[in-house]
Amino acid sequence: DAKTTQPPSMDCAEGRAANLPCNHSTISGNEYVYWYRQIHSQGPQYIIHGLKNNETNEMASLIITEDRKSSTLILPHATLRDTAVYYCIVRVLGNTPLVFGKGTRLSVIA
């Protein structure tokens, strides 16, 4: 079972920042936080991951709280193409499989 809790849906205005929260209160010290998204009829797409430090790449920023019990994915300037289901996943070190939950359905509105 997924070890994360996410809101089922969120809306965001185009051009604004989208902030997607995730709770993972039972995360272990050797577990990373991963974010993926699935745009309709495509496979899940990797966005970003982190252990305890904040991370940023060309797609998004990941903010992890100091106690690591929650995190926020930030899409700085959401576009209509960012409309998707976003999954927050905790994953232990190594090559273990990802365990998907229900995710958050983000709708970017013009």
Add this chain to the structure above:
Amino acid sequence: EAGVTQFPSHSVIEKGQTVTLRCDPISGHDNLYWYRRVMGKEIKFLLHFVKESKQDESGMPNNRFLAERTGGTYSTLKVQPAELEDSGVYFCASSLNRGIANSPLHFGNGTRLTVT
């Protein structure tokens, strides 16, 4: 770099028939994973190969499903005989093998299987 490729993109078969799905991982990726999503449900893990060896097949639903990865390159997932409840989207993913370090999984666009 070519991504993960899955074939076919769609398959419609009758109950009782056999279907074989194929996945070509990203070149150099030793890890290969199969997942599926049935209607209205979450994406579920099926099994994990490291090269040609099955590392974890705890998610395989029953013995009608057979996965192979001969030679440690592409993989096939055979369903024989297919049942109505096997309908869904089957995803394949691959990743580098970095030992205890984490390497992101890269997914294909899936095969949509419809059993009638």
